[in-house]
Amino acid sequence: MNKKENIFTYKTPNEATGFLLYKTHMYWQREIKRSLKPVGLTHTQFVILANTYWLYLQNNQVTQIEIAQHAKMDTMMTSNVIRALEKKEIIKRTEHLTDTRAKMVELTEKGLIIFKKSVKIVEDFDRKFFENLKNSNQFNQELLELMKDK
Numbered sequence: 227m228n229k230k231e232n233i234f235t236y237k238t239p240n241e242a243t244g245f246l247l248y249k250t251h252m253y254w255q256r257e258i259k260r261s262l263k264p265v266g267l268t269h270t271q272f273v274i275l276a277n278t279y280w281l282y283l284q285n286n287q288v289t290q291i292e293i294a295q296h297a298k299m300d301t302m303m304t305s306n307v308i309r310a311l312e313k314k315e316i317i318k319r320t321e322h323l324t325d326t327r328a329k330m331v332e333l334t335e336k337g338l339i340i341f342k343k344s345v346k347i348v349e350d351f352d353r354k355f356f357e358n359l360k361n362s363n364q365f366n367q368e369l370l371e372l373m374k375d376k
Contacts, residue, residue, distance in 0.1 A: 254355060261351045265344045266314075272348060273297055274307050275341045278317065278331055289328045290319075298376070316340055 236242050258269050267275070277297045281288040294304035308331060311317040316337035322328035333341055359365050 257355065258348065258351060261347050262344060265340055265347065267340065267344055270299075270303075270307055271311055271316075272344050273299070274304065274311065275316070275333065275337065275344070276348075278333060279341060282332065287323070288331050289322060289325075290331055291328065293331060298373075311337070 234242075239245050255269065262269060262272055274293060274297070277293045278288055281292055281296055290305055290308055291301060293299075293308070294301045297304070308317055308319065312319055315334055317331055318334050319329045319331055322330050356362055356365070
């Protein structure tokens with residue numbers, strides 16, 4: 227590699243949307259991890275809890291598969307995280323009433339207390355992190371557009 231030749235189509239890395247998304251995501255992920263540390267949750271655990279609770283509001287019976295699909299997470303990883311949350315007594319799993327292959331998932335009382343604290347932490351963090359966006363609703367719509375049909 228003796229000859230210095232720019233093989234990128236961009237003049238600078240900050241013109242590459244994917245690279246900017248990567249850097250922003252890494253910064254956001256690091257800070258959200260730090261923010262959740264006091265309640266003893268990882269961000270992935272928080273996402274599982276949030277999806278569990280959100281789905282619970284829509285339908286009393288929430289399954290692991292529904293959580294994974296709603297969060298767009300791998301089913302095995304979802305199962306492993308739920309198992310870890312169950313060991314911490316934050317979530318409990320029970321047999322589904324009609325489908326013997328499915329597990330129903332719900333927050334325990336301890337889990338609900340931790341979840342309420344973590345929601346405040348995450349929502350406060352997100353408000354501060356995204357406060358400089360000119361139009362956060364438009365930003366959210368554009369993110370949804372990127373995920374359309376995915």
